Amino acid sequence: MVLFCIAVIVGFLLLAWSADRFVGGASSIARILGVPPMIIGLTIVSLGTSAPEIVVAILAAMDGTPGMAIGNALGSNIANIGLVLGLTALIAPLTVRSQLIKRQLPILFLVMLLALGLMLDGELGRLDGFVLLAGLVVLFWWLVLLGMRDRKDALQDEFSESIPASQSMKKSILWFFAGLIVLVFASRLVVWGAVHIAQTFGVSDLVIGLTIVAIGTSLPEVMACIVSVLKNEPDIAIGNVVGSNMVNILAVLSMPALIDPQIFDGEALYRDMPVMFAFTFVLFLVAYGFRGPGRINRIEGGVLLSGFCAYLLLLYAMSS
Numbered sequence: 001m002v003l004f005c006i007a008v009i010v011g012f013l014l015l016a017w018s019a020d021r022f023v024g025g026a027s028s029i030a031r032i033l034g035v036p037p038m039i040i041g042l043t044i045v046s047l048g049t050s051a052p053e054i055v056v057a058i059l060a061a062m063d064g065t066p067g068m069a070i071g072n073a074l075g076s077n078i079a080n081i082g083l084v085l086g087l088t089a090l091i092a093p094l095t096v097r098s099q100l101i102k103r104q105l106p107i108l109f110l111v112m113l114l115a116l117g118l119m120l121d122g123e124l125g126r127l128d129g130f131v132l133l134a135g136l137v138v139l140f141w142w143l144v145l146l147g148m149r150d151r152k153d154a155l156q157d158e159f160s161e162s163i164p165a166s167q168s169m170k171k172s173i174l175w176f177f178a179g180l181i182v183l184v185f186a187s188r189l190v191v192w193g194a195v196h197i198a199q200t201f202g203v204s205d206l207v208i209g210l211t212i213v214a215i216g217t218s219l220p221e222v223m224a225c226i227v228s229v230l231k232n233e234p235d236i237a238i239g240n241v242v243g244s245n246m247v248n249i250l251a252v253l254s255m256p257a258l259i260d261p262q263i264f265d266g267e268a269l270y271r272d273m274p275v276m277f278a279f280t281f282v283l284f285l286v287a288y289g290f291r292g293p294g295r296i297n298r299i300e301g302g303v304l305l306s307g308f309c310a311y312l313l314l315l316y317a318m319s320s
Contacts, residue, residue, distance in 0.1 A: 001200055004193040011189030012216035015052045018182035019220040023048030025176030028167050038147040041236070042100070043140050046243030049224060050076075052217040053248055055187040057255035060209070065195055066256035070124070070264055071209020072217060073252040074272045077245045078210075079218040081279040082308025088225040088237055089301025096287045096294035098235040100146055104242045105284050107142075111135065112277060115249045119269050129257030136250035143243075190216060206265045207319050210272060211312060238287060238296075245280070271318075275311055279304070 023045055030040045053076050057069035088094065096102070114135055118128040190213060198208040221244055225237040256264075282304065287294040296304075 001197075004196040004200070007189045007193030008197065008212060008216065011186045011193060012219055014182055014186035015190065015217060016219040016223060018179045018186055019048060019052050020179070020223070021175045022051055022179030022183055023220075025172050025174070025179055028172035029169065029176060032169050032172065036147065039144055041239070042143040042147045042243065045240065046143075046247050047251070049220050049240055049244045050247040050251060051183055052187065052220060053252045054255065055183055056190055056213060056217055057252045058259065059184075059187050059191045060195075060205075060213075061256040061259035063191060063195065064260065065191075065205040066124075066260045066262060067205035067265055067268075068191070068194065068198075068209035068213060069256040070253065070268050071206040071211075071272070072213045073248050074268060074276050075210035075214025076218050076248050076252070077276050078272070078279055078311060079214050079308065080221055080241045080245055080248075081283050082304050082311065083215065084218055084221045084225050085238065085241055085283065085296060086301045086303075086305030086308060087222065088229050089296040090298055090305065091226060092229045092234075093298060093301075094229065094234040094238055094287075094296040096235060096238055096289055096296075098239065101235060101239050101242060102288055102294070103146065104239070104246070105288055107139070108242055108246050108280060109284070111139070111246050111249050112273075112280065115253055116269075116273060119264070119273070122266060122269065123261070123263045124253070124257035125261040126258055129254040129261070132250045132254035132257065136247070136254070139246055139250060203319050204265060206268055206272075207315055211315060241283075267318075279307065282307075 026044050026048055027040050030044055031037070035044075053072055056072055060066065060068040060072070085094070115132070118124070118131060194208050194213050195205070197203075197212070198205055221240055224240050228234065228237040228240070286296050286300050289295065
């Protein structure tokens, strides 16, 4: 049991390190190729911060535990809002000035409604997986169009300052592949340890995915958001979460559907999906800013964090 816990902890630390190197290498390559910082931030960074969830979902589905992959997708979205933004807002209030983020928030609801519609029959099949991946392509196409059109958005300056400066192509490629390799290895450690912990305690793969794995794979978002707010870049902090949540639904949830399609645990649909919608609705209310800039203050951050803790207690009570 100690070995399994060590594997999960080491895996999470390596996930955080490798995701940062992976995103940094990919962003630097894109800059060398002349991709505007806005496009890099909206697409590559969003995809990169979800890379741990994607790789973990692939390996979990290949290991015959698709419930962990589904739990990881839903649980990471809940953790991104409740834990990541809640904790970040406690450190410093978050002000949303970007119109791009305000346009993305309603799209996040559409993405979640798409996933809900596909899951209502209690099964994630390969057709569902292809629909989700097609949605991911459409999403990135839309984000590129937004980034090209709204270059004076508040995110532009923040992305220009936060995205790593271009280094040599050779070094960028080296960091990119080093991050990717360690990412796969770390994900394997996490899945191996989490599966055995679940078996030891008799907990379902879904619950492990919703809790231990979801919190661990959200570490890159935690680090990215805290660093952003300390650098006075609050739009990036919220934009990372919104972008990552859309990618989690479309990319992460599609992995178990494509690799190991089967009937999933109904609790994911009737318990965890409504919780994800509730957290997203609260984020929309506080961050949209109907009459000006949106703002997540410390009190609201505390409410989000308390809500996340209450959700964990609910999972514990239902699984014990």
